[in-house]
Amino acid sequence: MSKFWTIVSHTYFSRVKSKSFIITTAITLAIIIGLANLPSIIDMFSGDEDSSEQVLVIDDSERYSAYLAEDGLSQGTGVAYEFFEGTEEEAKDAVVNEEYDGLLVITTDENNLPEGEYYANRITESGEQIQIEQTLQQLKVIVGTQEAGIDQQTLDTIYAPVTLQTEQLDDSARTAEEMNQSRGLVYVMLFVLYMTVLVYGQMIATDVATEKSSRVMELLISSAPPITHMFAKIVGIAFLGLTQVIVLLGGGYFAIQANQGTMAGEFFEVMGLTNNDPVIYIYAVVFFLLGYFLYATLAAMLGSLVSRIEDVNQLVMPMVMLIVIAFILAVTGLSMPESTMITVTSYIPFFAPMIMFLRIGMLNIPIWEIGLSIGILVLTIVLFAALAARVYKGGVLMYGKSGSLKDLKRAINLSKKE
Amino acid sequence: MLKLTNVTKQFGNHTAVNNLSLEIPESEMFGFLGGNGAGKTTTFRMILGLLDKTAGDITWQGGSISYNESHLIGYLPEERGLYPKLTVKEQIIYLGRLRGMQKQDILKKLDEWLDRFKVPEYLDKKVQELSKGNQQKIQFISAVIHEPKLLILDEPFSGLDPVNVEMLKDAVKDLKNQGTSIVFSSHQMEHVEEMCQHICILQKGTPVVHGSLREIKQSFGKKNLDIRGDFSMEFLKDHRGVASYKELPDGCALQIENEQVAQEIFSELHGKGFVRKFEIEEPSLNDIFIAKVGASYE
Numbered sequence: 001m002s003k004f005w006t007i008v009s010h011t012y013f014s015r016v017k018s019k020s021f022i023i024t025t026a027i028t029l030a031i032i033i034g035l036a037n038l039p040s041i042i043d044m045f046s047g048d049e050d051s052s053e054q055v056l057v058i059d060d061s062e063r064y065s066a067y068l069a070e071d072g073l074s075q076g077t078g079v080a081y082e083f084f085e086g087t088e089e090e091a092k093d094a095v096v097n098e099e100y101d102g103l104l105v106i107t108t109d110e111n112n113l114p115e116g117e118y119y120a121n122r123i124t125e126s127g128e129q130i131q132i133e134q135t136l137q138q139l140k141v142i143v144g145t146q147e148a149g150i151d152q153q154t155l156d157t158i159y160a161p162v163t164l165q166t167e168q169l170d171d172s173a174r175t176a177e178e179m180n181q182s183r184g185l186v187y188v189m190l191f192v193l194y195m196t197v198l199v200y201g202q203m204i205a206t207d208v209a210t211e212k213s214s215r216v217m218e219l220l221i222s223s224a225p226p227i228t229h230m231f232a233k234i235v236g237i238a239f240l241g242l243t244q245v246i247v248l249l250g251g252g253y254f255a256i257q258a259n260q261g262t263m264a265g266e267f268f269e270v271m272g273l274t275n276n277d278p279v280i281y282i283y284a285v286v287f288f289l290l291g292y293f294l295y296a297t298l299a300a301m302l303g304s305l306v307s308r309i310e311d312v313n314q315l316v317m318p319m320v321m322l323i324v325i326a327f328i329l330a331v332t333g334l335s336m337p338e339s340t341m342i343t344v345t346s347y348i349p350f351f352a353p354m355i356m357f358l359r360i361g362m363l364n365i366p367i368w369e370i371g372l373s374i375g376i377l378v379l380t381i382v383l384f385a386a387l388a389a390r391v392y393k394g395g396v397l398m399y400g401k402s403g404s405l406k407d408l409k410r411a412i413n414l415s416k417k418e
Numbered sequence: 419m420l421k422l423t424n425v426t427k428q429f430g431n432h433t434a435v436n437n438l439s440l441e442i443p444e445s446e447m448f449g450f451l452g453g454n455g456a457g458k459t460t461t462f463r464m465i466l467g468l469l470d471k472t473a474g475d476i477t478w479q480g481g482s483i484s485y486n487e488s489h490l491i492g493y494l495p496e497e498r499g500l501y502p503k504l505t506v507k508e509q510i511i512y513l514g515r516l517r518g519m520q521k522q523d524i525l526k527k528l529d530e531w532l533d534r535f536k537v538p539e540y541l542d543k544k545v546q547e548l549s550k551g552n553q554q555k556i557q558f559i560s561a562v563i564h565e566p567k568l569l570i571l572d573e574p575f576s577g578l579d580p581v582n583v584e585m586l587k588d589a590v591k592d593l594k595n596q597g598t599s600i601v602f603s604s605h606q607m608e609h610v611e612e613m614c615q616h617i618c619i620l621q622k623g624t625p626v627v628h629g630s631l632r633e634i635k636q637s638f639g640k641k642n643l644d645i646r647g648d649f650s651m652e653f654l655k656d657h658r659g660v661a662s663y664k665e666l667p668d669g670c671a672l673q674i675e676n677e678q679v680a681q682e683i684f685s686e687l688h689g690k691g692f693v694r695k696f697e698i699e700e701p702s703l704n705d706i707f708i709a710k711v712g713a714s715y716e
Contacts, residue, residue: 219493224516
């Protein structure tokens with residue numbers, strides 16, 4: 001057992017102390033903090049301009065000015081209206097000289113309702129004219145209803161939103177609210193597992209291949225059994241991943257917290273990270289660990305087959321394909337968790353960690369189904385570990401031309417008695 | 419006592435080691451000879467449990483060897499391998515701890531060994547910065563730092579300059595005198611001849627010669643005869659009892675069946691001319707190896 005931990009700590013510390021690990025983590029952390037502060041960064045660059053557009057208004061009838069005044073219809077639209085006493089030509093000059101952003105001329109049409117003409121130096125698709133149009137529309141409704149003799153209260157009643165009460169008759173189904181809450185969590189878990197397998201699975205395979213290509217492997221497995229070595233490596237990299245994730249998530253969390261205290265709560269709520277049933281977190285951890293160990297064992301096995309580090313990428317390709325397929329299935333499944341395809345794939349070992357967890361999060365499924373899926377996963381991991389240990393034992397002694405899965409058979413032959 | 423009984427290893431249809439039986443006594447140095455692909459490394463890997471044997475039995479001090487004994491065993495693989503990016507210190511600490519040592523003991527021993535090999539300045543150097551010969555010294559230290567009772571050295575002296583060979587030889591001899599059983603393989607006959615009491619020559623997985631070096635030489639029977647003179651000695655080629663004839667610029671080197679043949683040749687040379695040298699030598703291990711393995715081998 002102590003050898004196990006010796007290898008774990010060696011794997012962990014030699015990576016943690018490496019320059020590449022520190023630099024990668026630092027860069028990723030910087031990006032995360034940058035993203036968290038994106039709103040303030042954008043504000044910073046646009047801070048020197050006044051955020052609200054200054055628009056001149058010429059209203060010859062003087063009927064509408066009161067509505068457009070400071071705390072009237074213009075409130076919250078990002079457009080400030082200023083009434084201009086002079087001629088239209090003078091107003092246009094002011095706009096051309098960039099003293100104002102635009103000029104709005106409001107006139108009254110034949111139905112005695114307002115209509116407008118807008119002048120600006122540049123009219124863009126998403127410019128302020130959309131806001132102005134909406135404001136004018138409201139203005140028209142108000143003026144029009146008053147003309148027709150409808151009072152404000154009646155108007156408010158008509159415009160009040162209609163109520164639709166919904167109630168589910170099937171108790172086992174999740175409410176839309178519950179589903180929305182867990183969707184965020186499921187998505188986070190899927191993404192983290194996906195990244196973990198890609199990054200750390202690759203790392204395990206590379207680590208094994210490095211020890212093999214530097215020929216130190218023979219010395220290692222003469223000191224400790226190959227299976228101990230393999231699992232110590234997997235656990236060591238797992239701790240490494242944990243360290244990195246804690247640094248990154250912790251950094252991101254504090255960045256969001258420090259940035260906008262109020263936004264943080266909203267952010268976690270939108271992501272569905274609050275108000276979940278605590279059991280689902282336990283499932284998240286269980287399926288994450290099962291997924292990691294399954295893929296890590298596969299990675300170690302594949303890594304033990306290559307003699308040169310250059311060949312690692314080629315050989316871990318099948319593993320990458322599996323996780324990519326699982327991820328695509330899972331993301332598709334988020335919108336249709338009850339489809340047959342999702343149900344079936346939630347029992348297939350390499351997809352199960354993601355897809356069974358997705359079903360747990362999105363549906364209310366019986367405990368035996370979850371148990372069955374976990375059972376299948378554990379069994380697969382045990383079988384794979386046994387196979388991987390065999391391959392590993394033979395593979396690490398195997399040198400020469402390599403880079404194909406045919407070597408799998410050679411490695412098993414090498415490790416068995418004949 | 420390391421005992422191999424009828425050990426066989428097959429890879430598919432290929433038999434790498436065939437029915438090998440050996441006894442390696444305590445505190446002895448045992449030499450393993452054989453051409454490339456003769457099965458030396460495979461045998462070592464079987465002793466260490468890295469490969470499973472197809473048939474037979476390997477015991478050490480009466481029991482089978484498992485990872486529980488790995489702190490008593492040292493191994494210098496033929497393919498040298500260390501972590502290129504780790505310093506000598508980190509490297510040896512890791513490998514030492516895998517052999518069950520404590521960090522303080524490792525550091526103390528490491529200092530002693532580096533001093534002995536006259537390279538104390540390498541402690542904090544990365545392995546990839548060292549020359550090949552010096553890497554080999556570090557590799558050797560990693561094999562012996564935990565004072566193993568059984569030491570397996572696969573080609574320990576290949577690629578070293580003569581000074582370093584002597585340095586390593588002395589270290590190996592000291593270990594033997596401290597009670598370590600040492601098995602080593604070599605291509606260089608003179609090293610085996612100099613250091614080993616017992617040897618085994620493998621040919622294509624089959625042991626062709628096995629026993630104490632002295633007895634092997636005696637039972638080999640044939641002797642070398644070196645004659646130098648000013649006349650042609652070609653007529654000796656077909657002389658009765660001459661096993662091989664090799665012409666030299668100023669004479670010839672013969673291999674003869676026994677001393678009797680030498681006496682006959684001596685009397686025949688009489689009157690042919692001036693004889694500068696006439697010498698009977700014990701056969702060298704090289705001669706035995708070539709005779710047994712049947713191929714010239716450097």
